[in-house]
Amino acid sequence: MKKEQEATAARRRDFLKLAGLGSVTAVAGAAAAAVPAVAKEEPPGHTAGYRETVHVKKVYELARF
Amino acid sequence: MLAAEVVSEDTVLPEDRLRAHQYQLLARFLAAPAEAELLRLASGLAGDDTEFGRALAELAGRAGQVTPEAASREYHDLFIGIGRGELLPYASYYRTGFLNEKPLAKLRGDMARLGMARADTVKEPEDHIAALCEMMAGLITGAFGAPLDLTAQRAFFERHLASWAPLFFEDLEKARSAWLYAAVGTLGRVFMGIEKTAFTMET
Numbered sequence: 462m463k464k465e466q467e468a469t470a471a472r473r474r475d476f477l478k479l480a481g482l483g484s485v486t487a488v489a490g491a492a493a494a495a496v497p498a499v500a501k502e503e504p505p506g507h508t509a510g511y512r513e514t515v516h517v518k519k520v521y522e523l524a525r526f
Numbered sequence: 527m528l529a530a531e532v533v534s535e536d537t538v539l540p541e542d543r544l545r546a547h548q549y550q551l552l553a554r555f556l557a558a559p560a561e562a563e564l565l566r567l568a569s570g571l572a573g574d575d576t577e578f579g580r581a582l583a584e585l586a587g588r589a590g591q592v593t594p595e596a597a598s599r600e601y602h603d604l605f606i607g608i609g610r611g612e613l614l615p616y617a618s619y620y621r622t623g624f625l626n627e628k629p630l631a632k633l634r635g636d637m638a639r640l641g642m643a644r645a646d647t648v649k650e651p652e653d654h655i656a657a658l659c660e661m662m663a664g665l666i667t668g669a670f671g672a673p674l675d676l677t678a679q680r681a682f683f684e685r686h687l688a689s690w691a692p693l694f695f696e697d698l699e700k701a702r703s704a705w706l707y708a709a710v711g712t713l714g715r716v717f718m719g720i721e722k723t724a725f726t727m728e729t
Contacts, residue, residue: 465729466729469727469728469729470729472727473541473724473727473728474539474541476723476724476727477541477544477545477720477724478541479576480576480578480720480723480724481573481574481576481577481578481579481582481720482541482544482545482548482578482720483544483574484571484572484573484574484578484579484582485544485547485548485551485571485582486544486547496557496645496647497645497660498553498557498644498645498647498648498650498654498656498657498660499637499642499643499644499645499652499657499660499661499664499670500642500643500644500645500646501641501642501643501669501670501671502638502641502642502643502670503641
């Protein structure tokens with residue numbers, strides 16, 4: 462099964478190369494330098510990690526001794 | 527979500543990075559009038575002897591000849607106009623005949639699931655061709671989270687681009703106001719064809 466997947470991946474790679482996509486390298490990084498219209502957004506339910514909320518700050522304040 | 531969950535650069539294959547670059551190139555041309563810097567960059571493109579390569583070369587040639595002012599006038603006539611331009615580059619319009627329709631609603635749902643949002647500075651609806659190209663690029667490279675695998679990329683492409691983007695690019699190729707952007711149209715049309723075919727080769 463894995464060999465089949467590898468063969469398909471190779472076929473795809475060869476197709477893209479032969480189709481002429483290799484020519485696009487020149488504008489590579491520069492094309493991305495435009496002002497993005499789409500931003501990354503955390504899906505609901507995810508927290509970006511530890512957040513220093515007012516509540517948390519208070520805990521630290523009270524913990525000082 | 528742990529900060530340590532870093533997706534290594536290696537997980538995105540070189541050929542997929544090139545696809546992302548091509549989407550970004552189209553996005554940049556279609557999001558705003560081509561300014562001097564973009565024209566300078568595009569004029570340096572070189573294409574091989576394939577339909578795609580020839581389209582790149584044609585765009586490079588025209589980008590090297592057109593002034594930013596002429597490019598801006600073209601863009602304005604094509605996409606802005608008075609009230610509307612010659613073309614309306616929105617999925618909803620092409621698919622239903624009206625703006626802000628079901629295709630836009632569907633897209634917003636998928637965007638939320640995939641961790642994408644319209645940037646604060648943007649006023650246009652999200653189903654604009656430039657935004658969709660930007661989304662494809664980001665989904666390929668992992669700009670909004672982990673890079674999507676080909677199956678998921680294909681699903682997004684088929685849901686939001688496949689049925690109308692080729693037609694849009696064809697219209698752009700033939701638009702009355704277009705000369706520089708006609709080459710963008712050709713490039714976009716050929717690239718959509720490549721994407722369509724390449725996606726049939728995903729496991």
